[in-house]
Amino acid sequence: AAYDIARGMQYLHSRQIAHRDLKSLNVLIDKDNHARLCDFGFSRHWSDTSPMNSSIGTPHWMAPEILMKGSYTNKVDVYAYGVVLWEIATGKLPYNNLEPKKIIELVISKNIRPEMPTNISPELAELIRNCWDRKPENRPSFDTIIKTFKTKKIFFPNTHIDQFVKYMNESATSTEVLDDEIEKKIQELKDGNSSIETLIKIL
Numbered sequence: 001a002a003y004d005i006a007r008g009m010q011y012l013h014s015r016q017i018a019h020r021d022l023k024s025l026n027v028l029i030d031k032d033n034h035a036r037l038c039d040f041g042f043s044r045h046w047s048d049t050s051p052m053n054s055s056i057g058t059p060h061w062m063a064p065e066i067l068m069k070g071s072y073t074n075k076v077d078v079y080a081y082g083v084v085l086w087e088i089a090t091g092k093l094p095y096n097n098l099e100p101k102k103i104i105e106l107v108i109s110k111n112i113r114p115e116m117p118t119n120i121s122p123e124l125a126e127l128i129r130n131c132w133d134r135k136p137e138n139r140p141s142f143d144t145i146i147k148t149f150k151t152k153k154i155f156f157p158n159t160h161i162d163q164f165v166k167y168m169n170e171s172a173t174s175t176e177v178l179d180d181e182i183e184k185k186i187q188e189l190k191d192g193n194s195s196i197e198t199l200i201k202i203l
Helices: 002-015 075-090 100-109 122-131 142-149 160-170 174-190 196-202
Strands: 025-030 035-037
Touching: 002 035, 002 142, 075 122, 075 142, 075 160, 100 174, 122 142, 174 196
Parallel strands: none
Antiparallel strands: 025 035
């Protein structure tokens, strides 16, 4: 589910569309147990000449720059994704006992985040922290997040790694397959195990 959501957001951002209301409530599970994004009422094409500055969304998942009512970028979706990853890891609602006004106050003034669960891997915890970093420029893109999943180090407890890797491979686009092959050949070239002619042929 975490991977499906990232893939959906990767596609939206490739089309220069910001969701702006990503949260667990806007993720559906289809008959094949695949996660699907929904509710695009707040979505925005960010190539518009006017900057995004509307204070919209749900405080539990809203990035600090939205809460402070300033201008912002599509990185607000990455922040929300970090909170969704936390939800998947814990099965809980973020800031469950706090009123929305209190959440806004604490995120802005104290830079608080939901308490990180202790049963997840350091790599997953690091990804979550990177996603909800206060500085938008420090948050990874969804392209980077997908690549991070492919390192096989990002998974939840009790994940069947082989099945997950198989799913990632089966859902890869032709462009991703080609990119992976190019990266592999470049590394082989650096290691002295391939030739420039082989790389040129692929390119």
